[in-house]
Amino acid sequence: xxxxxxxxxxxxxxxxxxxxxxxxxxxxxxxxxxxxxxxxxxxxxxxxxxxxxxxxxxxxxxxxxxxxxxxxxxxxxxxxxxxxxxxxxxxxxxxxxxxxxxxxxxxxxxxxxxxxxxxxxxxxxxxxxxxxxxxxxxxxxxxxxxxxxxxxxxxxxxxxxxxxxxxxxxxxxxxxxxxxxxxxxxxxxxxxxxxxxxxxxxxxxxxxxxxxxxxxxxxxxxxxxxxxxxxxxxxxxxxxxxxxxxxxxxxx
Numbered sequence: 001x002x003x004x005x006x007x008x009x010x011x012x013x014x015x016x017x018x019x020x021x022x023x024x025x026x027x028x029x030x031x032x033x034x035x036x037x038x039x040x041x042x043x044x045x046x047x048x049x050x051x052x053x054x055x056x057x058x059x060x061x062x063x064x065x066x067x068x069x070x071x072x073x074x075x076x077x078x079x080x081x082x083x084x085x086x087x088x089x090x091x092x093x094x095x096x097x098x099x100x101x102x103x104x105x106x107x108x109x110x111x112x113x114x115x116x117x118x119x120x121x122x123x124x125x126x127x128x129x130x131x132x133x134x135x136x137x138x139x140x141x142x143x144x145x146x147x148x149x150x151x152x153x154x155x156x157x158x159x160x161x162x163x164x165x166x167x168x169x170x171x172x173x174x175x176x177x178x179x180x181x182x183x184x185x186x187x188x189x190x191x192x193x194x195x196x197x198x199x200x201x202x203x204x205x206x207x208x209x210x211x212x213x214x215x216x217x218x219x220x221x222x223x224x225x226x227x228x229x230x231x232x233x234x235x236x237x238x239x240x241x242x243x244x245x246x247x248x249x250x251x252x
Contacts, residue, residue: 002052003108004061005202006068011044013067018042021060047200049108065105070098073175075168076203077161079182080112080211082153085236086224086246089143089153090215091160092135093168094206095175100130104202111199112212124213133210134164137218140246147249158187165192180204 006014015033023035023042034043040056052061077093096104107126115123138146138160146156161179165188168175178193178201186194198204219225222245225232236246 004050005108006048008048070101073172074203075175075177076207077179078208080215085228085250087219089138090211092207092211093164095132103130109205112208136160154183
């Protein structure tokens with residue numbers, strides 16, 4: 001189903017555009033707004049996803065996307081694997097340059113928790129053509145060592161993000177950076193926006209998808225399961241080489 005992504009603050013502009021073009025409102029559960037002209041059906045969701053269905057002209061999609069103007073270099077950061085027993089903690093930042101912003105919107109990136117694995121693997125190569133990714137894959141062996149040294153997962157995330165942000169700012173000092181919040185305080189200072197539920201931002205959703213794919217690739221390589229279910233915990237307790245494959249502090 002064709003879809004695009006709009007920054008949430010532009011949804012009302014899209015509503016005004018559709019009304020101006022003669023579209024009529026219709027009721028769709030959980031939608032921000034939905035419209036039809038009898039042939040095309042356009043539904044906008046609070047997350048910023050816009051579904052285009054029916055017989056709609058390509059120019060309509062172009063007009064909706066034209067409502068958004070890129071504002072410099074945008075960087076979004078998110079992680080994967082934090083709540084999984086097996087596998088690494090993957091920390092990623094996604095950098096989007098202004099000339100690529102519209103291409104990214106057309107790919108409609110989402111919070112990876114709302115995307116099936118097969119769609120993640122299909123869409124990420126397309127995102128990689130227009131998004132620059134900076135990632136750290138912190139494997140269990142290193143994570144377990146850091147945890148024994150007294151660093152919990154949030155402090156490890158602080159360190160990993162600082163490393164990535166320092167690298168990005170050395171190349172793009174004016175980049176606008178958003179990190180999806182994982183604690184109550186901002187550990188990065190005024191140069192970084194630390195926001196809860198930031199995966200709804202285009203740049204953060206890109207980072208979310210990249211981090212999740214890298215995490216899933218690691219699990220597939222080692223033939224290990226996702227999550228922290230009772231069955232996963234039982235398997236973890238039976239593993240011989242726990243340090244290498246799982247977060248042993250989950251077992252305590």
